Amino acid sequence: MKFKDYYKTMGVPEDASADEIKKAYRTLARKHHPDLNKDEEAADKFKELAEANEVLKDPAKRAEYDQIRKYGASAGEEFAPPSGWRSGAEFSGGGYTTADAAEFSDFFETLFGQHAARKTYAGAGTGGPPFAIRGEDIHYRIPVTLEESYKGSTRGISLQTHRFDDAGRASPETRTLNVKIPKGVIQGQKIRLRGQGGAGFGGAPNGDLYMEVELEPHPLFSVDGRDVTLVLPVAPWEAALGATAKVPTLGGTVNLTIAPGAQSGQKLRLKGRGLPGSANGDQYVVLKIVMPAVDSAEDRALMEKMRRQMPFNPRETLGV
Amino acid sequence: MAKQTEVVTGEIVDETVRYGLKEVCEVCGVHAECVVELVEAGIIVPRGNQPSTWRFSVLSVMRSRKALRLQRDLEINIPGIAVTLDLLDEMESLRDQVKSLRQHLDKLQR
The missing domain is CATH 1.10.287.110 (DnaJ domain)
Structure with a gap:
């Protein structure tokens, strides 16, 4: 000690x-x-x-x-x-x-x-009647991937708690639990596991275990509540002429129609394709126009042709 | 060493009402008066119009426990706790928003 x-x-x-x-x-x-x-x-x-x-x-x-x-x-x-x-x-x-x-x-x-x-x-005085105290609540932050939230999952966790022996002495204890992560949990949501907290003393009930969901960053999607957002790169001609693009969603790939004349930053909605819940979240798709590499003489000639044929000031809104 | 392999299922902490005044008191380890005080200050809002018919959500139970911890550990009075809890909620929601926006920004920039 x-x-x-x-x-x-x-x-x-x-x-x-x-x-x-x-x-x-x-x-x-x-x-x-x-x-x-x-x-x-x-x-x-x-x-x-x-x-x-x-x-x-x-x-x-x-x-x-x-x-x-x-x-x-x-x-x-x-x-x-x-x-x-x-x-x-x-x-x-x-x-x-x-x-x-x-x-x-x-x-x-x-x-x-x-x-x-x-x-x-x-608050029991010395020599008072036997006392009993409910076990402590344990708070545990559980990292959850978007996929786990989408499908629901089961996870093993280990907890540091303590139990009391007959003399009332606390001794540390490591407990492992398999916990169910319900479908559609969102950032910051708490799951209460009744009686899974610290041991009660003197016949009092155990405390509860609260697991707070910490959604892990996803390589493709950002999350806001139940809604997810995907940045979708599109080619300039796809944006100009319209296209059907393959788009990843949590439930698998879907085809998305991009209307002609699309702009970078434009937001499209795939209804109900976010995290599941009593009302499913949506998936938003934000278009991002990306340039192909312009390497060959022919490529450059094509760009030159566009410049001549399509007078365009992209900075008009800036007043310059 | 007995192994716990069964799967434990919890309840999502939300606004669904499940508990009566007595259960809230038990879980919080306080007398009914303390809980009534929290209700009167608007810190927790039960369904039902009188103590005997009050029903509380798990969220309210957690909020009560937090309120009582703040009262005990920091000697904050009830109106002070109400303000603190509101600000903590707001902070948490802003923190989540920042996290979400930052993730989005990352993806736009690469």
Whole structure:
């Protein structure tokens, strides 16, 4: 077990006043709160912060912690409490703690008792009736390809959670699950798997697992909700004269009719060919006129002929 | 080591209403008053006109939990939470839009 320097976590000096600690906590909490900050590390940072605050904001716990700190431990070092160490801090509950206390570290639990965190959390006074806490919810971001969303799929995922033994001690556990990714999931959508979160304590139900869909970038399509967009390159003569072009869609290749006189940037709609849903999304096709290589003398002559025959100022709208 | 090979199917978190007030309280670990407060502030909107007939969506349940976390961890009051949640929703939707537009732009430029 590593020693934790709560002062360092909070970025305050050892002799910081209660007000300074409060202010430091508030500032850092806003920065790292997992509901406000989507970075993967934010949740861990916040957990550390909440734990540090739980100790430093409470004069009794802080005094005990300071004693241990004086006893010679420093951050990151292997730490074992002095023999016979017993916390005298009263966990007299009443209201919330500042954190999901079931998440506190072994270090915290060794100093302040295994149940201390959870007791505080439950708001049950010491010596109160047995308490029970619903397991934590787990949030998991699941990368999904467009093809998977289009067809639906099943995916194996592994999760870090913890379970409680009879003594109420949490131990980490890696769980693998096969989860179904329903057809037509879209960016940011959440899937709730009831009871698949962290284990409940004292007979309380398990938490839930929330999987947030993160659509992976696709080489051909961009996505907006259920609609997908494809940029379709067309030759100048296809645009001028009209054409039938083969177009990839999520459901396979289709033929698209391009009307004569098409322009670059023109948007065509293939109704219902986006992601499936109660109302299917559409596929948009944006035309992009691309030039062939003009290499030979004949090619250049043809271009020259166009220039002579088709007076055209493409920059007219710019007023030049 | 028993292996879990069965496939777990979840529910999509959307506006479909599924839960009564009691279930929301259980999931959130709070008293009914707390949930009523969230409803009164317009943070979550149940179907039904009185607490006994209220039905909530999973989205509302998630929103409630988020609201309660913000209240607990950051000591934000209820009107503050309402504003925060609205801004977070807007941020998320803008973020998704930027992502989508960026992808489109990439494809136009190559």
